[in-house]
Amino acid sequence: MNTETTAKTSQLESLHRTSQRKKAIKNAIWVLAFLAPSAIPLLIFKIIPMFASAWVSLHEWNMIAPMEWAGFGNYTRLLTSSDTWAVFGHTLLYIAGYLPLVYGGGLLIAVALNQKLKARGFLRAAYFVPVVTSWVAVALVWQWLLNPKNGLINYLLSLVNLPQPGWWTDPTWAIPSVILASAWKDLGFVMVILLAGLQAIPQEIQEAAAVDGAGRWRRFWNITFPLLTPSTFFVVVISLINGFQVFDQVYVMTGGGPSGASRVVVSRIYDLAFRYGEAGAASALSWILFAFILGITAVQMYGQRKWVNYA
Amino acid sequence: MRKISLRSILLYLALAFGAAVMLFPFLWTVITSITPQGNLSDGPSLIVDNPTLAAYTELFDSIPLPRIIINSFFIAILSTLLQLITGSLAAYAFSRFEFKGKQFVFGCYLATLMIPLQVLVAPLFIMLTKMQLNDSYFALLAPNIASAFGIFLLKQSIDGVPRELDEAARIDGAGHLRIWAQVVMPLTKPAMAALIVFAFMESWNSFLWPLVVIRSPELMTLPLGLSYLQGQFTTEWNVVMAGSVVSIVPIVIVYLFAQKHIIAGMAHTGLK
Numbered sequence: 001m002n003t004e005t006t007a008k009t010s011q012l013e014s015l016h017r018t019s020q021r022k023k024a025i026k027n028a029i030w031v032l033a034f035l036a037p038s039a040i041p042l043l044i045f046k047i048i049p050m051f052a053s054a055w056v057s058l059h060e061w062n063m064i065a066p067m068e069w070a071g072f073g074n075y076t077r078l079l080t081s082s083d084t085w086a087v088f089g090h091t092l093l094y095i096a097g098y099l100p101l102v103y104g105g106g107l108l109i110a111v112a113l114n115q116k117l118k119a120r121g122f123l124r125a126a127y128f129v130p131v132v133t134s135w136v137a138v139a140l141v142w143q144w145l146l147n148p149k150n151g152l153i154n155y156l157l158s159l160v161n162l163p164q165p166g167w168w169t170d171p172t173w174a175i176p177s178v179i180l181a182s183a184w185k186d187l188g189f190v191m192v193i194l195l196a197g198l199q200a201i202p203q204e205i206q207e208a209a210a211v212d213g214a215g216r217w218r219r220f221w222n223i224t225f226p227l228l229t230p231s232t233f234f235v236v237v238i239s240l241i242n243g244f245q246v247f248d249q250v251y252v253m254t255g256g257g258p259s260g261a262s263r264v265v266v267s268r269i270y271d272l273a274f275r276y277g278e279a280g281a282a283s284a285l286s287w288i289l290f291a292f293i294l295g296i297t298a299v300q301m302y303g304q305r306k307w308v309n310y311a
Numbered sequence: 312m313r314k315i316s317l318r319s320i321l322l323y324l325a326l327a328f329g330a331a332v333m334l335f336p337f338l339w340t341v342i343t344s345i346t347p348q349g350n351l352s353d354g355p356s357l358i359v360d361n362p363t364l365a366a367y368t369e370l371f372d373s374i375p376l377p378r379i380i381i382n383s384f385f386i387a388i389l390s391t392l393l394q395l396i397t398g399s400l401a402a403y404a405f406s407r408f409e410f411k412g413k414q415f416v417f418g419c420y421l422a423t424l425m426i427p428l429q430v431l432v433a434p435l436f437i438m439l440t441k442m443q444l445n446d447s448y449f450a451l452l453a454p455n456i457a458s459a460f461g462i463f464l465l466k467q468s469i470d471g472v473p474r475e476l477d478e479a480a481r482i483d484g485a486g487h488l489r490i491w492a493q494v495v496m497p498l499t500k501p502a503m504a505a506l507i508v509f510a511f512m513e514s515w516n517s518f519l520w521p522l523v524v525i526r527s528p529e530l531m532t533l534p535l536g537l538s539y540l541q542g543q544f545t546t547e548w549n550v551v552m553a554g555s556v557v558s559i560v561p562i563v564i565v566y567l568f569a570q571k572h573i574i575a576g577m578a579h580t581g582l583k
Binding site: 027028030031034035037038039041042044045046047048049050052053056063109112113117118121122123124125126127128129130131132133134138140141142145184187188189192193195196197199200230231233234237238241245247266269270273274279282283286287289290293294297298301310 | 322323326327329330333334335337339397398400401403404409410414416418420421422423424425426427429430431433434435437438453456457459460467471491502508512516537548558559562563567570
């Protein structure tokens with residue numbers, strides 16, 4: 001009797017186990033089916049070229065003659081050069097100014113334009129236009145706006161008796177000039193992401209809190225902002241990833257000058273690859289930058305549990 | 312009659328001022344494009360004497376603009392569609408399935424955003440040359456079939472869709488494909504609309520990759536055309552700016568269409 005029961009339970013257990021295994025296999029097949037359409041093109045057109053560039057980074061290569069093995073020579077040369085630290089410093093300075101400005105400004109506009117307003121559609125479009133314009137056209141306008149002699153901004157500053165900096169012609173103000181123009185251009189990007197996030201917050205929660213007597217500020221800090229953290233997280237991660245790779249605006253606005261004061265990491269990569277024909281060193285510096293960004297993103301991914309609210 | 316509060320007046324003033332600041336450079340681009348050639352050296356002025364469309368006719372005469380615009384549209388629309396499909400599938404997988412190494416795989420996806428394009432261009436070019444796919448529509452499209460940016464954006468949005476809705480659909484007999492297509496995706500419309508705008512823009516404005524990979528004039532996209540103009544008309548800024556205007560207008564239109572859905576909100580999505 002007793003043995004019969006044990007036999008039966010073990011039979012049941014093994015049945016259960018096989019059905020679980022079947023379930024796991026089915027699950028794996030679904031995962032593969034959903035991931036393959038994106039994983040295959042990313043693997044071929046991004047990951048494989050990335051590893052190819054890692055291979056190049058271990059060589060001396062001018063993109064014409066055959067590659068020559070250099071081991072970690074490019075890396076040690078770059079990491080001991082003060083120039084590398086300078087361009088990283090400029091990039092960090094850029095991010096320190098850019099991120100708070102673009103996130104704070106974008107949040108303010110998104111919240112303002114999420115209310116029922118007249119001409120809301122027009123205003124949203126207006127704030128988005130800079131995002132779609134090309135840096136080449138825009139850089140000219142900003143050079144003119146920030147012209148130390150006859151630019152509009154210094155003219156306005158002179159009206160209120162504020163000091164008028166030399167902007168992109170002055171080494172101390174070159175990076176702030178780039179920050180200002182970049183924040184202006186990317187504000188609409190942050191606004192759109194945060195608006196999409198705000199739209200996903202059910203109105204009922206807001207209304208319930210209003211009925212309970214919560215004021216605007218309380219509602220924002222206790223309801224809106226916490227529910228917006230997934231979008232905020234996205235904006236911060238993406239802005240840091242892109243911020244470390246800032247290049248176009250520097251290239252067209254200041255050209256890295258005056259006297260190298262606004263040269264950023266990718267400016268250096270660009271010069272190494274396309275000016276001096278040192279593809280190995282350019283790839284090595286890209287991998288140093290990559291390691292840096294990867295580290296920062298990993299810390300954020302790990303830290304998100306502490307502050308990001310998911311449904 | 313509702314009383315107009317001081318607060319709302321201040322809000323409108325601030326928003327209108329901000330919008331003016333935002334639109335100013337675009338306005339300046341348009342103004343430069345209609346300024347006659349001879350008046351350009353005087354510097355920008357808001358009121359144009361004798362505005363002219365000469366720059367636009369010169370633009371159409373100097374590059375095969377209709378063909379270039381069709382190319383740009385074709386590639387941008389195709390890559391946007393592909394990114395929406397590949398992106399929403401992957402985002403659903405990362406949000407709704409549990410599997411071993413999920414964090415690692417997601418990390419690999421994100422890693423593709425972290426290396427500057429400038430260094431990927433050479434290996435990618437060599438690879439496509441070996442596959443004999445250079446100088447083709449496929450080459451233009453290849454790096455934009457899937458985008459980790461879009462997958463991340465959609466994943467954040469799907470994470471916000473309550474799982475109770477999946478469960479309810481599953482009890483009704485829906486499988487993963489049905490839940491993906493009919494439950495989850497319709498609820499992430501704002502994020503999908505945002506992705507449409509960014510994917511379209513990315514392809515529309517992409518410059519370095521087409522520059523490297525395209526040789527035939529009939530495969531040129533707009534940024535290539537514009538850079539050709541800049542080389543050709545170094546002092547004729549009105550022509551260059553006319554080209555900029557032509558390149559900006561389509562994306563603004565795409566944005567205006569998508570904007571409706573970004574605004575749409577939960578009222579229309581069936582979630583109460």
